[in-house]
Every structure is written in structure tokens, then in C-alpha cells.
Amino acid sequence: MIDIQADWSGGIEALVEEANRWLARLLPVDRASRPKDEVNPRLVRHYTTQGLLPAPRREGRDARYGRLHLVALLALRRLMADGLGGKALTAAVAGQDEATLERLALEGAVDQQDAPDADDNDALRYLRNLSARQPLRGRGRAASAPPPAALPEVLFESPRRVSQTTRVTVRPGLEMYIASEFEWPQTASEWRALLRELGTTLRDVHQPRE
Numbered sequence: 001m002i003d004i005q006a007d008w009s010g011g012i013e014a015l016v017e018e019a020n021r022w023l024a025r026l027l028p029v030d031r032a033s034r035p036k037d038e039v040n041p042r043l044v045r046h047y048t049t050q051g052l053l054p055a056p057r058r059e060g061r062d063a064r065y066g067r068l069h070l071v072a073l074l075a076l077r078r079l080m081a082d083g084l085g086g087k088a089l090t091a092a093v094a095g096q097d098e099a100t101l102e103r104l105a106l107e108g109a110v111d112q113q114d115a116p117d118a119d120d121n122d123a124l125r126y127l128r129n130l131s132a133r134q135p136l137r138g139r140g141r142a143a144s145a146p147p148p149a150a151l152p153e154v155l156f157e158s159p160r161r162v163s164q165t166t167r168v169t170v171r172p173g174l175e176m177y178i179a180s181e182f183e184w185p186q187t188a189s190e191w192r193a194l195l196r197e198l199g200t201t202l203r204d205v206h207q208p209r210e
Helices: 012-026 041-049 067-081 086-093 098-107 122-133 188-205
Strands: 057-059 062-066 165-171 174-179
Touching: 012 041, 012 062, 012 067, 012 098, 041 067, 062 067, 067 086, 067 098, 086 098
Parallel strands: none
Antiparallel strands: 057 062, 165 174
């Protein structure tokens, strides 16, 4: 359980300070001490406009945040550290109650006993669809497939390995190149690990301007 008082409240600076204190404990060890994984007021406002965080209540001209906002921010950053993004991230946090958000902040998106099946996760389903477009590699031939016809030995005198690359558009402005020798994940945990690696790579490329 996250030990935050039920009546906790504060302005945006207090929210950011408290969130960063908890993120140092909740994020995976390899990310908890990375400065760019800390939050700041600009990011909080951005997440709010994107619908990833509930809007604060207003006291005059001041925005006030409560425990729900703090737990939602912790859950959001934990899921991002686990590799979720886009529609999958929005679906995971939007409209969730405080108890669910607290569980997500503590457990993250990986290896949860009650996590949705990988086929129900938009990001994982997208990657699975990509793999379905590629020729099967390393999965064995069908038992009924006839053996290939014998080829002249001259064709094997100077064998060459040909690598083909498939280009796919993830969204406008973002493309992926997939080489034919890429080994596709075979299990749900391998898919999630790949998704985390992709998320980390994209975050490393995109450095938000403070």
C-alpha cells in the first residue's frame, strides 16, 4: 500500500515533489535514479490536457490536487517505465478508481496475475499483427509440406545470405524497419519485454524540453 494520507492535498509544486519522492521507490531499479524520469509541473499539465490525469479542483485561481491525482500520476509514470504508451497507456489509466491506480503504481504492467491477456493490449496486439505479416522463422515446417526439389550443385558454390527488410508505419512520422532475421517473441512475457525496450528507446530519443 502507498502510505499517503487520504486527505493529502497540495498545489502543483507539492504534487511534483511528493510524486518524485515516491517514484524513486516505485520505479524499476534501473530507472528510479534517472533524472529524466522525474516529473515537473509542465508534464503534469501536459498529462492533464491529454486526459491521462484527472483535472484538479480550483480554489480561486489556484489548482489543488488530492491523493487521487498523486496516485494517478504515480501509476502513469510506472506504466510508462514498463513500456506502455499511446492507446494502451490511455486505456490503462483513464477512468480508473483510486484503488486500481494504486495497484498499478505498485505492480506496474508486467507480470500481473490479473493483467489482461496480451491479445487485449493495443500495443502488444499491434506488434503481434506485425509478426503475422512476416514469414515464419524457426517454427518448423508443416508436416504435410512437400520437400523442396533438388537444385543444381552449382547454385551452392558461392552461397549468399539475403536479408530483407520490411518497413511499417506505426503512426505518421514514426516508422519501423524489421529485418527478416529478427526473432519474434514467442510468449507474452517476451512480447512485454520487447514493448519495454521499444518504449525505453523512444524515450531516450525524445528528450522533453524543460
